[in-house]
Amino acid sequence: MTKALLAWIVQSCGRELELLPLTEMKGGAAGDMAVFTSEDFLAEPLPGPGMDCIADIRLRPELASCGAHLVTFSDSSDSADFTARNIRVAGSAAAFEIVGIGLIGRVRLNGMADRGAVLPAIAAAAAALTAGVPFAIMMDALNSFPASAYLG
Numbered sequence: 380m381t382k383a384l385l386a387w388i389v390q391s392c393g394r395e396l397e398l399l400p401l402t403e404m405k406g407g408a409a410g411d412m413a414v415f416t417s418e419d420f421l422a423e424p425l426p427g428p429g430m431d432c433i434a435d436i437r438l439r440p441e442l443a444s445c446g447a448h449l450v451t452f453s454d455s456s457d458s459a460d461f462t463a464r465n466i467r468v469a470g471s472a473a474a475f476e477i478v479g480i481g482l483i484g485r486v487r488l489n490g491m492a493d494r495g496a497v498l499p500a501i502a503a504a505a506a507a508l509t510a511g512v513p514f515a516i517m518m519d520a521l522n523s524f525p526a527s528a529y530l531g
Contacts, residue, residue: 380496381414384503384524391520392512413447414506433506435498452479452505454498461505463497473497477504477518484518490526500524 414433428446436451436459443449453459454466454475461479468474473496474487486504488496500521507517 381499381502381506384500384521385414385506387524388503388507388512388517388520389510391523392516394512414502431509433502433509435502450505450509452498452501454494454501461501461508463501466494466497468492468494475500477501479505479508482508482514484514486518486521488521488524488526 413430430447431450432442432445432447433450433452434442436453436456439449439451450461451459452461452463454463456462457464459479461477463475464478466473466475469492471492472487472489473491473493474485475497477484477486486500488500504517504521507520508514
């Protein structure tokens with residue numbers, strides 16, 4: 380789901396994005412980006428020096444020595460760079476606040492009444508912001524993400 384959310388955000392600002400499977404990264408190069416969620420298998424190659432590495436904060440110990448620019452996200456830890464706070468699931472939506480690096484915004488994932496949708500959304504938001512997508516565009520995109528893209 381993180382990939383679908385990130386593609387939607389990037390498309391919303393008129394950009395294109397190609398995400399390679401982690402097994403095809405081959406260590407990466409400066410300017411490349413890797414996104415690791417807690418479900419990802421941390422096999423070699425790890426991100427290389429100069430890469431942006433967006434990772435679940437629980438993976439920080441494993442990724443700390445790889446030399447990449449590490450940006451963390453979490454749905455529970457305030458020590459992450461980007462955190463989902465005040466998570467609520469009601470009706471047919473999950474809602475939460477994105478807090479990070481001087482930014483705060485409210486997200487409502489319509490059609491996804493599942494707390495499990497929050498972590499992929501915060502991962503996609505952290506990756507998009509790190510890639511230079513403006514905060515307002517990222518927020519609009521997350522709030523307009525069609526559930527059919529996730530469910531279908």
